[in-house]
Amino acid sequence: MIKAFLDKLFSRETPVTLHLEQPRLKQQPVKRAYQAGQVNRLTGDWTITPTSTRSDLRVYLRNLRARSRDLSRNNDYVKKFLQMVRTNVVGPAGIRLQVRARNENAPADAPELDHDFNRMVEAAWREWSHKEHCTASGRLSWHDAQKLFVRTLARDGEVLVRKIRTTGKYGFALKFIDVNWLDEQFNHRLPDGNRIIMSVEVDDDDRPVAYWLTPPTDEYTYPGAVWDGSGQRHRVRVPAAEMIHCYIAEDENQTRGVPWCYTAALRLKMLGGYEEAELVAARVGACKGGFFKRPEDEQFTGEDDQTQLIEQVEPGMLQELPPGWEFQQYDPNHPNTNFGAFIKSVLRGVAAGLEVSYTSLANDLESVNYSSIRAGLLEERDVWRDLQAFMIEHFCRPVYLAWLEAAMLTGALPLRAADYERLLAPAWQPRGWAWVDPLKDVQASILAIETGLATRTDVLAEQGEDFAETVELLAAEAALLEQHGIRVSSGTQQPVTPAGDPAEDD
Numbered sequence: 001m002i003k004a005f006l007d008k009l010f011s012r013e014t015p016v017t018l019h020l021e022q023p024r025l026k027q028q029p030v031k032r033a034y035q036a037g038q039v040n041r042l043t044g045d046w047t048i049t050p051t052s053t054r055s056d057l058r059v060y061l062r063n064l065r066a067r068s069r070d071l072s073r074n075n076d077y078v079k080k081f082l083q084m085v086r087t088n089v090v091g092p093a094g095i096r097l098q099v100r101a102r103n104e105n106a107p108a109d110a111p112e113l114d115h116d117f118n119r120m121v122e123a124a125w126r127e128w129s130h131k132e133h134c135t136a137s138g139r140l141s142w143h144d145a146q147k148l149f150v151r152t153l154a155r156d157g158e159v160l161v162r163k164i165r166t167t168g169k170y171g172f173a174l175k176f177i178d179v180n181w182l183d184e185q186f187n188h189r190l191p192d193g194n195r196i197i198m199s200v201e202v203d204d205d206d207r208p209v210a211y212w213l214t215p216p217t218d219e220y221t222y223p224g225a226v227w228d229g230s231g232q233r234h235r236v237r238v239p240a241a242e243m244i245h246c247y248i249a250e251d252e253n254q255t256r257g258v259p260w261c262y263t264a265a266l267r268l269k270m271l272g273g274y275e276e277a278e279l280v281a282a283r284v285g286a287c288k289g290g291f292f293k294r295p296e297d298e299q300f301t302g303e304d305d306q307t308q309l310i311e312q313v314e315p316g317m318l319q320e321l322p323p324g325w326e327f328q329q330y331d332p333n334h335p336n337t338n339f340g341a342f343i344k345s346v347l348r349g350v351a352a353g354l355e356v357s358y359t360s361l362a363n364d365l366e367s368v369n370y371s372s373i374r375a376g377l378l379e380e381r382d383v384w385r386d387l388q389a390f391m392i393e394h395f396c397r398p399v400y401l402a403w404l405e406a407a408m409l410t411g412a413l414p415l416r417a418a419d420y421e422r423l424l425a426p427a428w429q430p431r432g433w434a435w436v437d438p439l440k441d442v443q444a445s446i447l448a449i450e451t452g453l454a455t456r457t458d459v460l461a462e463q464g465e466d467f468a469e470t471v472e473l474l475a476a477e478a479a480l481l482e483q484h485g486i487r488v489s490s491g492t493q494q495p496v497t498p499a500g501d502p503a504e505d506d
Contacts (some may be wrong), residue, residue: 053251053258058198061184065156067269072155075268077347077361078261081354084361085154086147088384091431094143095388095396097125098429098466099420101440113468114422121423128170128403136164136175145174149246149395150387152176158247158257160211161395162238163402167176172406174399182256183214186235199246200255201237208240208255246394262355271346278335315342355383370437381433388430396428432463 039048065377071078089219089401128134129142140148152159181198194201194209213236222225247257261268336342344364351358357376358425368376404423407413415423448454457467481488 008203014352024301031069046324053067053254054197054256057254057256057258058184058187059199061258064259064262064265065179066264068155068157071261071265071268075272075492077268077350080361080363081261082151082154083355086151087388088141088381088433089150089387089391089430090146093431095431096148096429097396097400098120098427099125099423100425100427101419104418115462117419117422121413124170124407125400128172128407133168133170133172134174136166140174140176142216145176146395148176150391152179153246153248153257154260156257156264157259158245158394161244161246163242163244163399166407168187169410170403170412171410172408174405177213181213181215182211183235186212186214197255200254206253206255208243209247210240211238211243211245212236213238244395244398261354264350267346267350267353271343271350275343276382282335356380374437376452377433385430392428392430400426427462429466432461432465434463 018316024360029204036043037048039046068078072082073079076393099121101114101118101121102188103112103114131138131144133143134140149159149161156177156179160182162175162177164175165171166173184198186196186199188196190196190201194203195203196212199212199214200208201212203209215234215236247254250258258300259265333387343360344358348358351361354361359365359376360380363375401424403419404413408415408420445454445459449456450460460467460470
């Protein structure tokens with residue numbers, strides 16, 4: 001009997017399902033556990049329903065983006081934050097292309113850069129970077145496009161750029177598209193198995209396949225914005241190969257981006273209302289005045305009162321009130337004495353949510369010193385460098401590869417097929433920052449170079465400069481000085497041994 005049961009249990013033809021009853025464990029009161037997971041009178045209003053970023057964005061993304069845009073127009077601190085992002089990530093010169101193609105004739109063990117070839121490609125890129133070629137509207141240069149990209153990314157949480165094939169010299173241009181054209185309510189499963197999630201069509205691996213654009217109904221502002229015959233919005237399907245959709249993802253399956261101020265938005269809105277109330281109260285308080293109280297035993301007879309009361313006050317004026325009258329002063333005390341400390345406390349939380357330093361966001365250098373401001377700037381600059389790396393990988397590189405392909409097809413770059421492979425891995429030089437204390441930082445850099453802990457390339461890269469270009473400029477400068485017979489001290493001096501020093505006799 002036991003053998004028959006085992007044969008039936010392990011037989012492949014007749015599967016057997018066993019229902020095992022789990023032992024019931026008596027719950028004991030837990031005193032030492034995860035307090036954040038407990039539900040009690042202190043945490044009763046704290047959600048315990050797990051949600052995903054994708055599902056939350058389907059409901060709240062449009063509201064988040066609308067409120068973020070409103071803050072960018074009407075809130076001083078959000079405007080300052082967007083300016084900080086644009087200035088620190090892109091900078092005055094933008095992220096520059098540096099072609100690093102190797103010389104084909106150089107030995108394999110010591111490859112050298114093909115400088116003439118690299119200069120030709122960089123010159124063509126600089127020519128395309130002008131506004132006549134860079135964007136389809138002819139209004140934005142490559143530098144302007146970078147600033148618009150990073151500002152839109154911070155404000156809306158995502159950027160949508162279309163790669164346009166043109167009839168110009170380089171046959172390629174960019175066109176920025178409002179992310180509002182991606183309708184968050186458009187979710188559908190297609191017959192081929194692809195899914196449309198918030199207007200982004202993805203395959204089974206969540207790889208973007210196409211973007212479904214829904215232009216607004218304003219035909220005068222947006223050409224092509226019409227309704228179809230079925231009463232539905234007109235949607236345009238654009239392949240993903242023609243689009244650049246950038247956002248900082250918090251989950252791998254995330255299809256849309258979140259505005260960067262999503263944790264600080266509510267606090268900023270409330271802070272703006274509080275400042276407005278205090279400002280109005282302070283303005284009223286500046287207009288000090290008072291009231292005259294009529295004597296209690298005097299009745300109003302309806303006739304004109306001939307009593308002369310004080311209506312205007314002049315400096316040094318002393319005047320006696322009529323008998324029985326009493327003056328009550330109106331003196332509102334605003335702003336509150338804790339106004340400044342409260343604003344600082346709120347802005348520190350806002351700065352933490354925006355991942356910037358409080359001193360930079362609030363322009364408050366009242367209580368900082370060299371060590372504190374240096375520590376704050378170094379931490380903040382790591383955030384900017386991280387954003388620069390993101391922008392290079394997700395925006396600059398795709399634009400460059402699309403431009404390179406189009407320029408070769410149109411003949412603007414007379415290159416061979418073998419040259420294309422050499423140009424696929426250029427270097428990008430983002431902006432750097434000046435030192436907080438130039439003397440100390442320069443001395444530290446010199447010591448690091450002399451001890452082999454750093455290179456001149458690394459030191460110059462931190463300042464946003466290229467070592468090869470710096471060497472070429474120094475050589476050209478030295479040649480020009482020698483041509484005109486001008487000698488300039490190099491700034492290096494040999495140590496002088498004092499007279500009578502024993503080292504001199506040695």
